[in-house]
Amino acid sequence: xxxxxxxxxxxxxxxxxxxxxxxxxxxxxxxxxxxxxxxxxxxxxxxxxxxxxxxxxxxxxxxxxxxxxxxxxxxxxxxxxxxxxxxxxxxxxxxxxxxxxxxxxxxxxxxxxxxxxxxxxxxxxxxxxxxxxxxxxxxxxxxxxxxxxxxxxxxxxxxxxxxxxxxxxxxxxxxxxxxxxxxxxxxxxxxxxxxxxxxxx
Amino acid sequence: xxxxxxxxxxxxxxxxxxxxxxxxxxxxxxxxxxxxxxxxxxxxxxxxxxxxxxxxxxxxxxxxxxxxxxxxxxxxxxxxxxxxxxxxxxxxxxxxxxxxxxxxxxxxxxxxxxxxxxxxxxxxxxxxxxxxxxxxxxxxxxxxxxxxxxxxxxxxxxxxxxxxxxxxxxxxxxxx
Numbered sequence: 001x002x003x004x005x006x007x008x009x010x011x012x013x014x015x016x017x018x019x020x021x022x023x024x025x026x027x028x029x030x031x032x033x034x035x036x037x038x039x040x041x042x043x044x045x046x047x048x049x050x051x052x053x054x055x056x057x058x059x060x061x062x063x064x065x066x067x068x069x070x071x072x073x074x075x076x077x078x079x080x081x082x083x084x085x086x087x088x089x090x091x092x093x094x095x096x097x098x099x100x101x102x103x104x105x106x107x108x109x110x111x112x113x114x115x116x117x118x119x120x121x122x123x124x125x126x127x128x129x130x131x132x133x134x135x136x137x138x139x140x141x142x143x144x145x146x147x148x149x150x151x152x153x154x155x156x157x158x159x160x161x162x163x164x165x166x167x168x169x170x171x172x173x174x175x176x177x178x179x180x181x182x183x184x185x186x187x188x189x190x191x192x193x194x195x196x197x198x199x200x201x
Numbered sequence: 202x203x204x205x206x207x208x209x210x211x212x213x214x215x216x217x218x219x220x221x222x223x224x225x226x227x228x229x230x231x232x233x234x235x236x237x238x239x240x241x242x243x244x245x246x247x248x249x250x251x252x253x254x255x256x257x258x259x260x261x262x263x264x265x266x267x268x269x270x271x272x273x274x275x276x277x278x279x280x281x282x283x284x285x286x287x288x289x290x291x292x293x294x295x296x297x298x299x300x301x302x303x304x305x306x307x308x309x310x311x312x313x314x315x316x317x318x319x320x321x322x323x324x325x326x327x328x329x330x331x332x333x334x335x336x337x338x339x340x341x342x343x344x345x346x347x348x349x350x351x352x353x354x355x356x357x358x359x360x361x362x363x364x365x366x367x368x369x370x371x372x373x374x375x376x377x
Contacts, residue, residue: 031276035269043262052262057272061279129257150219151251152258157221176215183250 012077019067027064034078035060037153038085044148045089045141047133055092059085075162082153082163086145093141135185139178146174147182206233210240214247 012033019026038059042052062084063070070080136144142164149160161171210233216222217230233240 028273031273035272036264039264039269039272040259040262043264044258047262049262053268053272057276057279060272060276064276064280128253129261132254132257133261147254148258151254152261154255154259157216172216176212179215179247179250179254182254183246186250 009072009076013072016067016070016072016077019064030063030077031060034081037078038081041082041148041153042085042089044136044152045086045144046092047137051092051096055085055088058088076159079159079162082149082155083165086163089145090141131186132182135182138185139181143174143178143181146171147178150175206237207239207243209233210237210243214243215251218244218248218251 015026015029015033017026019030035056039052039056042055042059043049046052046055059081063081070077075083136147139147145164146160149155149163150157155163157168157171157175160175161168164171164174166174210217210230213222213226213230217227222230230240234244235241
């Protein structure tokens, strides 16, 4: 049975109230619900496992300590957590400026593939992801954020504008510009890979 | 005309593909895609690439559950540790151990600068040369009786057991 957004929101508010009342399971529930997607967001922006783990930890630490400040009327808990994580990612790439990136770390952990997937298909999928990761690194941080939030996290333009702290129109143009640049840098390999993927499947 | 249609489509294509356009703009883009070959090609390219992104980006950096568990354990340690630290530091009114250590270092530097200054000042006090009182003037102004009543006998005058006469050898005799 699928839950409506309204009932989901009520459920989240109940979990927050439990956490604020001192119930540790409330914190655990919030972590269990958002940790994976928040980690993916951090990793897609930083493309470094260790940094992504650190930012995840810092973001939840800040969120749990300041949970009493969270206002459900202003933003959803997801948007609030994403805003915290994105601002910490910005600090990190301001510090590092992506001088060097260890490409071998990108696929340090295996993504569980379907048992029926052929090794060739898995290799092509891996190549496609590697190309996209490389192309993401070539984007400016703001465009990368917009692309990752839109296509990696499936957020609406309104949510993107809230997380990035910009008007909705700016978020839209950043997604469009990021899309264009990614397509331009992936054009030589992107279409070929796509065709191969279609042939293998 | 076709250039205009193509540019219009290119700007709005991302929102058209994701279904975020208002109805009027959506209808217009759909009409252009039907009429203009370039617009149609742009639409197909955009749709394919968007699908590729939507397929690959969500799988980028998918964490293992062991990884998330480790972070959760570290998070719990962090949540408990600062509470103890804060209780210990509450008396100092500091917001964290970093501020406290900074103030300690500053106090040590201030002490290191002030102590030698104070010691040096005291040593200077002990070894300072006091201005000497001019001895001749002292002798001349010492008699409390009139000069006429007891004329000064320079030849017998002495300071600290030494006769004054050699010291006053080149001094003209006082007029009496």
